[in-house]
Structures are given as C-alpha cells and as structure tokens.
Amino acid sequence: MSRNIQKELPGLVTVVTVHYQTPELLRKTVESFQRWYPSIPYLVFDNGSSPDSEKVLRQIEMPGLLEWGQSAEGGAEVHVHREPSNIFHGPALDKAVREMVSTPYVFFLDSDTETQTPGFLEQAIEQLEQDPSMYAAGRQIRVNRRGFKDPDGFPILLTPYLLLKTDLYRQFSPFIHHGQPGLKHFYEAQQAGYRLIDFPMHDYIDHLWRGTASKFGYRLGLRGKWDFLMNKLGW
Numbered sequence: 001m002s003r004n005i006q007k008e009l010p011g012l013v014t015v016v017t018v019h020y021q022t023p024e025l026l027r028k029t030v031e032s033f034q035r036w037y038p039s040i041p042y043l044v045f046d047n048g049s050s051p052d053s054e055k056v057l058r059q060i061e062m063p064g065l066l067e068w069g070q071s072a073e074g075g076a077e078v079h080v081h082r083e084p085s086n087i088f089h090g091p092a093l094d095k096a097v098r099e100m101v102s103t104p105y106v107f108f109l110d111s112d113t114e115t116q117t118p119g120f121l122e123q124a125i126e127q128l129e130q131d132p133s134m135y136a137a138g139r140q141i142r143v144n145r146r147g148f149k150d151p152d153g154f155p156i157l158l159t160p161y162l163l164l165k166t167d168l169y170r171q172f173s174p175f176i177h178h179g180q181p182g183l184k185h186f187y188e189a190q191q192a193g194y195r196l197i198d199f200p201m202h203d204y205i206d207h208l209w210r211g212t213a214s215k216f217g218y219r220l221g222l223r224g225k226w227d228f229l230m231n232k233l234g235w
Contacts, residue, residue, distance in 0.1 A: 023056035090181030132150035136164035
C-alpha cells in the first residue's frame with residue numbers, strides 16, 4: 001500500500017472517551033493511549049461528574065502533566081467537554097460524534113481501558129478503506145433484538161474500543177442509553193448494505209469491563225429490567 005496511514009492518523013481519526021466519576025481510571029486510559037499515539041486528537045466527554053473529578057480533568061487538559069509528557073513535545077492536546085449533567089454513555093457518544101468530531105473516523109475508547117501496544121488503528125483503518133461498504137471495526141458479538149447474546153442473532157460491535165466512519169454514523173439512528181447502545185444503529189447500517197469488521201481490539205487494549213458500572217450501575221431503569229425479563233421469558 002502506497003499510503004502511510006500512520007503519518008496521516010492525526011487528520012484521520014479523533015478519539016472519544018466518555019467519563020463519569022472514575023478519574024483514577026480515566027487518567028490511565030488517556031496516558032496509556034497517548035504513550036503510543038501522542039499526536040491523535042483526543043476528546044474526553046465528561047458526563048456531569050462531581051467536582052471530585054475536576055483535578056484530573058484539568059491535568060489531562062494541561063500538556064506535560066500526564067505521565068508520558070507527550071503533549072509537551074508537540075503532540076495533540078486533550079480537549080475536555082464538560083456536560084452539565086449525566087446524559088448517559090450512548091447519548092454522550094452520539095453527541096460527541098454529531099457535534100464535536102470533524103475527522104473522517106472516530107475511535108470510541110472506554111474510560112476503564114489501558115492501551116498496551118500500538119498498531120490497531122492503522123490496521124483497522126486500512127481494512128475499512130479497502131471497500132466503501134465497510135463501515136466499522138471492533139469486537140463483534142451476535143445478539144437478539146433486545147441486545148442479549150444469541151449465536152443465532154445479528155452482529156453488532158461493542159463500544160469499549162470501536163472505530164467507525166464519522167459521516168456514515170450520522171446517517172443512522174443514534175446510540176442510545178441501553179446495555180448495547182448501538183443495537184438499532186448497527187442493525188440499520190447492515191440493512192442498508194454496510195459491513196462490520198470483527199477486529200481483535202482486545203489484543204491491543206486491556207478493558208476492565210464494568211469499570212464505571214461496577215461503582216454506579218448501568219442505570220437502565222425500568223426499560224432495562226423489562227428487557228431482561230422479556231428475554232428470560234423468550235419474548
């Protein structure tokens with residue numbers, strides 16, 4: 001391939017991390033990613049956290065205060081968007097893509113992750129650019145219509161480490177407040193003829209799973225309980 005995607009990354013992709021009340025995890029997420037990709041634009045969408053998170057948020061915004069110090073050497077600064085209240089994870093991702101991201105690609109990275117080795121962004125973008133019908137790359141699972149794992153269901157991609165084409169995202173239903181925020185979105189995209197790539201992001205990034213949810217829960221309310229009950233009953 002003649003293109004050097006690695007050199008083009010700062011103009012190709014923006015990283016978006018939604019954060020809520022876990023500053024100690026967020027710091028590791030940002031530091032570990034910037035160790036390998038210091039020049040890529042990074043947006044932290046703070047989802048109405050309490051003032052206890054502000055110290056770390058300010059440190060993230062100030063180049064040179066993070067462990068690796070890459071931003072002080074000419075890398076991309078981290079922008080922190082402070083949402084007044086918690087609009088929840090899926091809607092926060094949606095707002096970031098629709099209102100704040102201008103690059104062709106957006107990479108969702110959960111706030112309880114640690115990037116352990118580079119190379120995944122270049123490889124995933126290279127695969128997505130092989131065919132216009134390829135839309136997004138990430139860890140793929142099959143789910144039923146309520147979002148629960150089902151080997152006979154349809155494929156979706158998980159949000160903790162997910163790369164997708166920005167303009168195509170805006171053509172389909174928004175990510176929502178749900179255990180699987182992209183459930184309807186990915187169904188619509190595939191019905192329109194777009195394809196999802198099962199890419200092994202977990203080989204490069206360690207994800208704690210439930211890093212935030214373990215402290216605060218998913219807060220899915222009655223709708224979440226209803227879906228769980230109906231799924232148990234096979235409806």
